[in-house]
Amino acid sequence: MTEATKKLYEINSPVFAVAPMLDWTDRHCRAFHRVLSKNSLLYTEMVTTGALIHGDRDRHLNFSRQEQPVACQLGGSDPKVLAECAKMVEDWGYDEVNLNVGCPSDRVQSGKFGACLMLEPDLVAECIAAMKDVVSIPVTTKCRIGVDDQEPEEALNALADKVIAAGTDALWVHARKAWLKGLSPKENRDVPPLDYDLVYRLKQRLPDVFIGINGGVATLEETSAHLEKLDGVMMGRAAYQNPMLLAEVDRVVYGEDGTAITPVEAMDAYRGYIENELTAGTKLASITRHILGTYQGVPGARHFRRIMTVEANKVGAGIEVLEDALAAVSHHQSVALEAREQKEAALI
Known part of the structure; x- marks a missing residue:
């Protein structure tokens, strides 16, 4: 125990x-x-x-x-x-x-x-x-x-x-x-x-x-x-x-100090596990089907889910699929941030 x-x-x-x-x-x-x-x-x-x-x-x-x-x-x-x-x-x-x-x-x-x-x-x-x-x-x-x-x-x-x-x-x-x-x-x-x-x-x-x-x-x-x-x-x-x-x-719940892990940090931390499982012969979709909701409510979430759902199920899919999905999220977050900054500037 x-x-x-x-x-x-x-x-x-x-x-x-x-x-x-x-x-x-x-x-x-x-x-x-x-x-x-x-x-x-x-x-x-x-x-x-x-x-x-x-x-x-x-x-x-x-x-x-x-x-x-x-x-x-x-x-x-x-x-x-x-x-x-x-x-x-x-x-x-x-x-x-x-x-x-x-x-x-x-x-x-x-x-x-x-x-x-x-x-x-x-x-x-x-x-x-x-x-x-x-x-x-x-x-x-x-x-x-x-x-x-x-x-x-x-x-x-x-x-x-x-x-x-x-x-x-x-x-x-x-x-x-x-x-x-x-x-x-x-x-x-x-x-x-x-x-x-x-x-x-x-x-x-x-x-x-x-x-x-x-x-x-x-x-x-x-x-x-x-x-x-x-x-x-x-x-x-x-x-x-x-x-x-x-x-x-x-x-x-447990009263611990500290900042919660971010989606980006979570993906970085999980990446090693994914790579080890891929090396062991596990199919990418079997591993990553559980992370589809990670970016819920975040710009680019739909694109992340689409890439991970479609591409991860293809024969031979590897870690590059996750990298593409994360890049899509990053791009849409940048676009959303730029749009918000432009809107705020227009109000000044």
């Missing part, structure tokens, strides 16, 4: 996390997010126990040490198998293992894990206890506030009490129901209404338990407001689509 891990779930020590997002928070994404914030807790995509037991473990678990602190989220419902996979996660060097009790996709429903487990709090507790028995890193739970026709307060409290008794080190709550029937996974991220107050009440009832919130958090102002009542905040799509939000996390 790293020093960073030991500090993760201390009460009165806020945690900001980037949510586990399928097809998004892969190792290339996490390496870029770590450039932007040294303190944020990063999560893998959900990895199923079946993929680890029967699949390519290297592909699913490999990560660079620069990503730490980083947590691996598991999907499964067999306590014995989850324990085996949790031990793999610890041996691979992760700082935390997290159990997914919130994903509503058809795949997890057919496997009877993810959000389905909201209906089986006793089984979830068995899973947590089994993992706790074999690892020394934190074992945490990420859940919804209920599924389908469950009464949210009753469902969340039942799940929380069971996993806390089983020893979970933290409970992350996506403050929406999941509808297993009638809504797609995408709709389940937006359609069910958020109920932050329910999570606040849970924390009031359990003041000595680490409770973090997820769902609809779009700004660091909202993050700070949640942290007045809770221990942690997990940001998902907003952090991915506008990654420069993460550049302010160390100052706003």
